[in-house]
Amino acid sequence: xxxxxxxLAELHSDLKIQEKDELSWKKLKAExxxxxxxxxxxxxxxxxxxxxxxxxxxxxxxxxxxxxxIKDGTESDTLDDPRxxxxxxxxxxxxxxSDEELDKLWREFKHHKEKIHEYNILLETVSRTEDIHxxxxxxxxxxxxxxxxxxxxxxELKDKLxxxxxxxxxxxxxxxxxxDATSEFEEPRVIDLWDMAKSANFxxxxxxxxxxxxxxxxxKIEKHHHYQKQLEISHExxxxxxxxxxxxxLNRNREKYAMLEEKTKELGYKVKKHLQDLSSRISQxxxxxxx
Numbered sequence: 508x509x510x511x512x513x514x515l516a517e518l519h520s521d522l523k524i525q526e527k528d529e530l531s532w533k534k535l536k537a538e539x540x541x542x543x544x545x546x547x548x549x550x551x552x553x554x555x556x557x558x559x560x561x562x563x564x565x566x567x568x569x570x571x572x573x574x575x576x577i578k579d580g581t582e583s584d585t586l587d588d589p590r591x592x593x594x595x596x597x598x599x600x601x602x603x604x605s606d607e608e609l610d611k612l613w614r615e616f617k618h619h620k621e622k623i624h625e626y627n628i629l630l631e632t633v634s635r636t637e638d639i640h641x642x643x644x645x646x647x648x649x650x651x652x653x654x655x656x657x658x659x660x661x662x663e664l665k666d667k668l669x670x671x672x673x674x675x676x677x678x679x680x681x682x683x684x685x686x687d688a689t690s691e692f693e694e695p696r697v698i699d700l701w702d703m704a705k706s707a708n709f710x711x712x713x714x715x716x717x718x719x720x721x722x723x724x725x726x727k728i729e730k731h732h733h734y735q736k737q738l739e740i741s742h743e744x745x746x747x748x749x750x751x752x753x754x755x756x757l758n759r760n761r762e763k764y765a766m767l768e769e770k771t772k773e774l775g776y777k778v779k780k781h782l783q784d785l786s787s788r789i790s791q792x793x794x795x796x797x798x
Contacts, residue, residue, distance in 0.1 A: 510561065512742035513735045516768055520775030521557050524783070528553070545659060548632070555628050560621070586620050590675070594682040603685035611693060612681065618695035619674045626667045633660045666703075666790060673702045691718075697725045700785055707792025717788075724781055731774040738767040 510518065532550055535541045558564040586592050595616055598604060604612060677698065692698050704717050741764045748757050 512738050512764075512768065513771070514561070516735075516738065516771040517775055518557075518561050519772045520779055521560070523772075523776050524779055525550070525554060525557060548660075552629060552632055555632075556625050559624065559628065586616055588620070588623065591616055591619065591678070594678055598682040601682075601685075608686055611686075615674075615678060615681070615695040615698075618699075619671070619678060622667065622671050622674060622699075626664070626671060629660070629664055629667065633657070633664060663790075669706070670699055670703060674699060677702070692721065692725055694725045694728050696728070696782060697721050700724075700782075700789060703789045704792070707789050709792055720785070724778075724785065727774070727781065728778055731771070731778050734767060734771045734774055738764070738771045741767050 529550055532541065532546050535546060541547060555564070586595060595613075598612055599609065674695075692701055701718070701721055704714060704721075709717060741760065745757075745760050745764050748760055751757075
């Protein structure tokens, strides 16, 4: 796959979560608790996203932008959206951002690109399901269940589209005005969650509690970023030492690399699992708004 050390660690974390979710689904299915097949369909969508994200679906151009912000990928990666490209070009030449801020902004742009990609995969899945549903001649109880599944998928599409629109508006604002020194959060995923939480049906006390949890979540992400940086540095150092023939030095660095790799995988898994839990809670609050 020609993936970087960091990207391989990320793939491991994603597959670990996918495996855990599939095991949970198998238990539900055995108990007859996924009759409409919605959870199975969601698992397939998640796997499609993973395969596209890491270039494992056989499509050369489908791999998502690298989430490893350590390398300067600002010239080699594309955003696949003229509006985003225009905003990024404007921000890059505006003189309003330090190198560190530009790095942070690029992470936001790549995160936004990933959200659009996931939305398109879900949209394609819903379209296929609708086509199958339209071809059914005789309505039945099973078809009523499938209608409910479609309704849930449309709601999920609506949530993702809301997040994309909010995210684009934020990127537009930041690109033109620069970063606000009083901004509460910096990590793109946390900013997304906070914006959506403010739109959900939470009481002031629940929202305040959620804000505190997001602060802890952002600190967890920053710790993960730290280990990603160290892993990439260790990987480059290891490649350099392998060419020197110093076995003792090589063994020491292999041990350090293995430790950093395992820690990065562990933190990556924890971050993504926490993100799943937080997203689920917000989704429930948004659905309550619609009732």
